[in-house]
Amino acid sequence: MTFRKALVVAAVALSAACGPKDTSIKIAVAVPLTGDMGTEGQGLRRAVELAVEEANASGRFPYKLVAAPYDDRADPKEAVNVANLIASDPRVVAVVGHYNSGCAISAAKVYARAPVAMVSPAATNPEVTAQQNSADWAGPRMVFRVVPTDDVQGSYAATFASKKLGKKRMALLHDKTAYGQGLAEQFKKTFLEQGGKIVSEDGISVGDKDFKALLTKIKNDPSKAEGIYFGGLYTEAGLLLKQMRELALKHPFAFISGDGSMTFGLFDVAGDAADGAYLSIVGVPADELASAKKFVEDYKARFPNDERKPFDHFGYEAANIIMAAMERAGGPDRVKVIEELRKTKHQGVLGTTVFDDKGDTTSKIVTMTRAVAKKRAFDSVR
Amino acid sequence: MLVQQLVNGLTLGAIYSLIALGYTLVYGILTMINFAHSEVLMLGAFMALGLAALLPAIFGEGLVGLAGMFVLSMAGAGLINVLIERFAYRPLRHVSRLAPLISAIGVSIILQNGVFIWISTQSLTFPEPVAIGQVEVFGATISSLQVIILAAALLLMAILHFFVEHTKLGKAMRACSDDIQTAGLMGINPNYIIALTFFVGGALGGAAGVLYGMNYGSIKYNLGFLPGAKAFTAAVLGGIGNIRGAVLGGFILGFLEVLASGYIPNGAQWRDVIAFTVLIIVLLVRPSGLLGEKLAEKV
Numbered sequence: 001m002t003f004r005k006a007l008v009v010a011a012v013a014l015s016a017a018c019g020p021k022d023t024s025i026k027i028a029v030a031v032p033l034t035g036d037m038g039t040e041g042q043g044l045r046r047a048v049e050l051a052v053e054e055a056n057a058s059g060r061f062p063y064k065l066v067a068a069p070y071d072d073r074a075d076p077k078e079a080v081n082v083a084n085l086i087a088s089d090p091r092v093v094a095v096v097g098h099y100n101s102g103c104a105i106s107a108a109k110v111y112a113r114a115p116v117a118m119v120s121p122a123a124t125n126p127e128v129t130a131q132q133n134s135a136d137w138a139g140p141r142m143v144f145r146v147v148p149t150d151d152v153q154g155s156y157a158a159t160f161a162s163k164k165l166g167k168k169r170m171a172l173l174h175d176k177t178a179y180g181q182g183l184a185e186q187f188k189k190t191f192l193e194q195g196g197k198i199v200s201e202d203g204i205s206v207g208d209k210d211f212k213a214l215l216t217k218i219k220n221d222p223s224k225a226e227g228i229y230f231g232g233l234y235t236e237a238g239l240l241l242k243q244m245r246e247l248a249l250k251h252p253f254a255f256i257s258g259d260g261s262m263t264f265g266l267f268d269v270a271g272d273a274a275d276g277a278y279l280s281i282v283g284v285p286a287d288e289l290a291s292a293k294k295f296v297e298d299y300k301a302r303f304p305n306d307e308r309k310p311f312d313h314f315g316y317e318a319a320n321i322i323m324a325a326m327e328r329a330g331g332p333d334r335v336k337v338i339e340e341l342r343k344t345k346h347q348g349v350l351g352t353t354v355f356d357d358k359g360d361t362t363s364k365i366v367t368m369t370r371a372v373a374k375k376r377a378f379d380s381v382r
Numbered sequence: 383m384l385v386q387q388l389v390n391g392l393t394l395g396a397i398y399s400l401i402a403l404g405y406t407l408v409y410g411i412l413t414m415i416n417f418a419h420s421e422v423l424m425l426g427a428f429m430a431l432g433l434a435a436l437l438p439a440i441f442g443e444g445l446v447g448l449a450g451m452f453v454l455s456m457a458g459a460g461l462i463n464v465l466i467e468r469f470a471y472r473p474l475r476h477v478s479r480l481a482p483l484i485s486a487i488g489v490s491i492i493l494q495n496g497v498f499i500w501i502s503t504q505s506l507t508f509p510e511p512v513a514i515g516q517v518e519v520f521g522a523t524i525s526s527l528q529v530i531i532l533a534a535a536l537l538l539m540a541i542l543h544f545f546v547e548h549t550k551l552g553k554a555m556r557a558c559s560d561d562i563q564t565a566g567l568m569g570i571n572p573n574y575i576i577a578l579t580f581f582v583g584g585a586l587g588g589a590a591g592v593l594y595g596m597n598y599g600s601i602k603y604n605l606g607f608l609p610g611a612k613a614f615t616a617a618v619l620g621g622i623g624n625i626r627g628a629v630l631g632g633f634i635l636g637f638l639e640v641l642a643s644g645y646i647p648n649g650a651q652w653r654d655v656i657a658f659t660v661l662i663i664v665l666l667v668r669p670s671g672l673l674g675e676k677l678a679e680k681v
Contacts, residue, residue, distance in 0.1 A: 034503040036602070176651070203651040207608065209598045212390040213640040214650045220383035235505060235600075242599050246525040247386075248516050268507045269600050 024064040025332045027052060027322055028086045029315075030079070030097030030107065033071035036235045039265060041099055043309030044121055045069045048096050050302050051319035060327060067319070068092065072103050079103035083110035092116060093332040094322045094341075096315060101125030101179035104143075108132075112139035117338045119322055120145040121314035124153060124259065124282055125182045129359040142338045144359040146314050146321065146350060147282045148366060150179070150258070154186025156366040157229065157256055157280045161187075162194040164368075164381075165254055165278075171218045171225035172201040173240070175232035183258045184231030191229075199223040204236060211236075212243050219249050227254030230261065237261035237277075238269025245273040254278060262369060263310055267376050275373040278381070283350060284367050286313040288380060292349040310378075313349050321346045321353060386522035387644045388637070393528045393597065395636025396535035400590035401613030402620070402628035403542065404463075404583035410559040410623040411579050414479070417486035418466050419587055420610025421493035426459035426588025427508070427595040427605060428497060434509050448511050452534070452592055459588020460581040467580040472573070497603040505602045508595035531593045538589055539629060542582070546625065555579060559623070612657075619661055621674025630672060 029048045031041030048067040056065055070086060072079040079098055086092050087110055094117040098104040104123035108131065111118045120128060126149045132141040161167045170191060174184035181203070188198050200221065202214055218225055228244075230237055237257050244255065255277045262279035270277075286292040292313050299308055299316075321344055322337070329336035346353045354362045369378035401423055408416045433451045470489045474481040511530065516523045546552040557565040558575045566572045594609060595601045612635060620631025635657055642656040643649045649656070664672065 034498075036504055038504055202648055205651075208650075209608075210390075210394055210639075211650075212393075213387055213643040213653075216383060216386045216390060217644045220386070238600070239598060246514060246516070246523075246527065248523045265505070269505060271507070271510065271599065 024066045024091070025061075026066050026068040026089070026092045027319060028068050028070055028089075028092045028095040028097065030070045030072055030082050030086060030095055030103075031099045032074035032103075033069060035073050036265070037074040037099060037233065040122070040263060040309050040311060041071070041074075043306070043312045044096070044099065044315035046303050046306060047121075047299070047312040047315035048319040050299060051316050051323070053302075054298075055320075055323050060323070063332070065323070070097075072098055072100075072107070074100050074103065076100075076102040076106045079107040080110055083107035087111060087114035087116055093326060093334060094119065094337055096121060096318045096322065098123060099311070100177070101128055101182065102177050104128045105131060105178055108143045109138065112137060112142060114334065115139040115142050115338060116334050117142045117144065117322070117325075117341050119318040119341070120147070121318040122147060122259075122311045123179070124148070124150045125178045126151055127178065127182070132359065140335075140338060141359060142341075144321075144341055144344075144355050146318050146353055146361050147311075148364045149282075149360060150183045151186045152364045153258055153280050153282055153366050154183045154188075154231075155190035156368070157258065157278075158187045158190035158194060158196070160278070160280070160368050160381075161227065161229065161254070161256055162191060162196050165227070167196065167226045167254060169197045169199045169223060169225050171221075171228045172198050173214075173228055173230045173232070174203055175206050175236055176203045177206065177232070179260060180231035180233070182231070183260075184229065187229050187231070197223075199225045204232070206233065206236065208236065209239060210243075211240050212247065215240070215243055215247050215249060219247060226252070227256060230255065230257040232257070233260040234263050234266040235269060238266050238274065241266075241270040241273045241277055251276060256280075259310070262378055264307060264376060266371065267373055270373075272373045274371045277371045278368060279371060279378060280366055280368050281310060281378070283314065283363070283365055285310065285369070285378070285380065286349070288367075289313070289349065289351075291351050295349045317346070317348050317350050317353065320348050383521075383644070385520045387640050389522050389524055389528060390644075391637040391640035392633070393531050393636075394640060395633035396532050397590050397593050397597065397609065397632075398613045398616045398635050399629045399632025400535050400538060400586050400593070401609055402617040402632045403539075403625065404587040404590075405614050405617040406620075406622055406625060406628040407579050407583040407586075409617070410625075411555070411562065411576055412471075412475070412482075413623075414471070414482050415486070415614070416463075416466075416471075416580075416583070417483065418470075418489040418493065419463075419583070419614075420606030421490050422459050422463050422466075422584045422606075423587040423591040423594070423610060424497065424601070424603065424606035425462055425493065426455050426591030427601045428501065428591075429458045429588070430455040430592040430595060431506060431508055431601060444512075452589065455592050456585040456588045459591065460583075460585035463580045463584025463587070464577050467577060472576075494603055494606075502603065505600040508599050508601050510599065511596055527596060531597060534589065534593060538586060542586070542625070545582070551575075551578060615658070615661055618671055619664055621671030624671070624673045627671055627673035634672075 031044045033041045052067045070082045099122045101123040174180040259281045325340035328340045368381045470485045471482045554570045616631035616635045617628045620627025638657045642653040
């Protein structure tokens with residue numbers, strides 16, 4: 001075979017391999033799909049899929065929409081890789097993601113250069129949106145989020161600890177991540193303002209397993225802490241609870257943490273030791289929202305075998321807000337969608353969502369819950 | 383508080399020691415570092431999790447079931463280690479010193495990803511072997527879990543000591559570790575003894591994996607990495623190739639970590655830095671580890 005002939009054959013084979021051109025429009029779902037945070041990400045993926053399927057069925061769009069999942073493995077480095085992949089795919093209109101604040105902060109910088117809009121359903125560190133106002137921001141302001149931030153959540157938990165539980169001295173722990181440390185610092189700020197005292201502050205690492213030495217120190221410290229506030233995720237929170245029980249650090253010694261620990265995985269790691277832990281969650285759990293009743297039923301009908309995760313209704317709402325913006329923009333145009341997202345006034349499962357000039361939702365509701373191991377549930381504390 | 387911290391350190395150290403023994407036994411015979419050992423430990427924990435679901439039906443609940451789970455997981459982990467040696471190390475034994483090392487890293491990556499892909503990408507709950515209760519001793523709270531871990535580790539170490547020092551096979555192992563070629567000339571089958579060493583080391587690693595799972599209540603595909611690295615450090619600290627050194631190194635490392643996070647302000651962040659600084663200092667003063675030179679005998 002001559003070289004030219006070979007070239008022709010190769011070209012034909014290549015065009016055949018491409019097949020009929022897929023013209024569907026994508027909404028990217030960039031979340032952890034594997035690893036310990038994978039269950040949360042899978043929940044968000046299902047929620048976005050549900051929203052997209054409903055939109056396709058309603059015939060609102062003259063083209064087919066798909067939810068395209070990307071796995072950031074809860075790792076900021078991987079999030080940047082994924083963000084580059086998403087930004088370079090012209091069929092992606094906007095992104096629902098990321099789950100972890102650290103991932104959202106670094107990926108947003110990539111999306112800004114594209115530019116493509118990012119609506120986070122879960123990242124709560126204030127910096128996720130605040131970084132857009134810095135002078136060296138590479139693109140338009142295109143980061144939005146449908147959850148209240150940690151300055152609201154951390155200070156709510158601090159008020160709860162001092163006013164509701166009557167705690168005067170708390171020990172502070174965090175996992176040194178953007179999310180965990182940020183949350184712990186907000187807690188500290190408000191707790192000090194309320195006249196409380198932070199008796200110790202320690203950082204741990206994500207993936208650490210043994211906290212007994214640290215807990216022993218807190219238990220025997222002469223300053224007598226009355227509880228622990230932990231900024232971090234359920235894997236470490238679960239081990240802390242488990243080892244607290246082994247060291248007989250029990251009620252009324254309190255364990256308070258945030259939305260990163262409030263997930264069913266906590267019961268898998270801590271077992272019965274999770275009982276009585278206080279965990280705040282941004283917004284209101286879907287089960288207690290009248291406006292989310294239809295979503296809860298539809299989700300159950302569409303995914304009968306899957307547990308609905310605490311952030312799924314935020315993921316569903318983020319996708320719906322993006323689709324509403326696409327509709328107003330008159331087409332899947334990335335820049336127009338960003339402009340329309342800023343004008344959002346969406347009536348949906350979360351009630352009315354409006355973004356302030358930072359891109360944050362104007363809703364600042366936080367709910368405190370208490371873990372009940374036997375029911376595998378988090379009951380709201382009023 | 384000191385008593386409590388010592389108890390915490392003892393439990394941690396017991397697990398490190400058991401893993402360190404696996405590194406040191408293999409090194410003693412082949413002067414090779416089995417980097418796949420951390421995965422043997424992980425697989426031991428996963429086998430125990432599988433058995434925990436099956437065994438109560440056969441052995442019943444309680445200590446008998448627990449012992450059955452232990453012994454079978456150890457045997458399984460030992461067997462895996464033997465297979466790794468047979469297929470990934472033995473063909474490369476006489477090629478160069480670097481080739482088996484790279485092969486070991488390869489095996490480690492394959493096993494870890496195999497579990498990640500086929501078994502679970504997330505943490506799995508490891509059942510509690512017994513109801514957890516506490517006893518107060520000298521102001522320290524000791525949980526039943528800590529007692530089980532310590533007792534099992536010490537028992538295994540005693541059995542190993544007896545096996546190496548007082549049995550014929552142990553004698554053959556010591557002979558191979560002294561000089562594998564001469565031992566071969568004296569009628570010992572080196573391949574058999576090497577396989578046996580891998581089995582014993584793997585079984586101890588498997589036991590450590592089970593204890594690790596019990597202690598922390600959840601297991602994951604990458605659980606072997608961190609304790610594996612720490613235990614390897616412990617083996618080097620004690621003098622790699624030396625059995626007593628591995629045990630000593632494991633306990634020292636356990637205590638160092640606990641004391642660093644318990645007594646130094648914000649020490650939890652610095653714990654690994656402190657532990658490894660001590661390691662470097664020890665190696666500067668005694669390059670062959672704490673017990674590396676005193677006993678000429680390796681194994």
